[in-house]
Amino acid sequence: GAVVSQHPSWVICKSGTSVKIECRSLDFQATTMFWYRQFPKQSLMLMATSNEGSKATYEQGVEKDKFLINHASLTLSTLTVTSAHPEDSSFYICSADDGTSGYNEQFFGPGTRLTVL
């Protein structure tokens, strides 16, 4: 149980285009989903927290207009990188909290590697 998927797993795009990444909880309802970014050889940095049906909460320094997050249902959250540039190239990871453990345990997706040319 508690499986989280991401699609696509790998994407290459031209500078200036927008890229949408999907995060799905496959066998549970995710009350909260999280988006992280991981640069090579670095740790995960939380970008934003999203709750179903409400606006995402962004961490300091993360541009909300550039990284659009939509949490339309209890099983799907999307991250859209708008007008992507080479510096946005990174590994984007989502996680989900089913809200049942009471201990804030998150289940992670496999990540999406974005390369912007």
Add this chain to the structure above:
Amino acid sequence: AQSVSQHNHHVILSEAASLELGCNYSYGGTVNLFWYVQYPGQHLQLLLKYFSGDPLVKGIKGFEAEFIKSKFSFNLRKPSVQWSDTAEYFCAVTGNAGNMLTFGGGTRLMVKP
């Protein structure tokens, strides 16, 4: 704000050696503690977690960790590592006041066959 530090950035061991990876956190309240592993090219996997109770926690693949509240530490241990343990290990913490998971910088472990 909570923070997590992992003192060892890179560790190289021979097979059968014992492993201990340090993790210290900074948070004033009750914490939930996690160790995650990321094998090369794969996603994060939970190794073990501590919420309450016995401070010595057993995880998968022979790993264990000990929560020492007085030292704000949650070190990861394994008595005998294998080549397949080569991976990056992340310590993480959440506080009960919220569900934000804060990660340490990670420790890259290489086990030589």
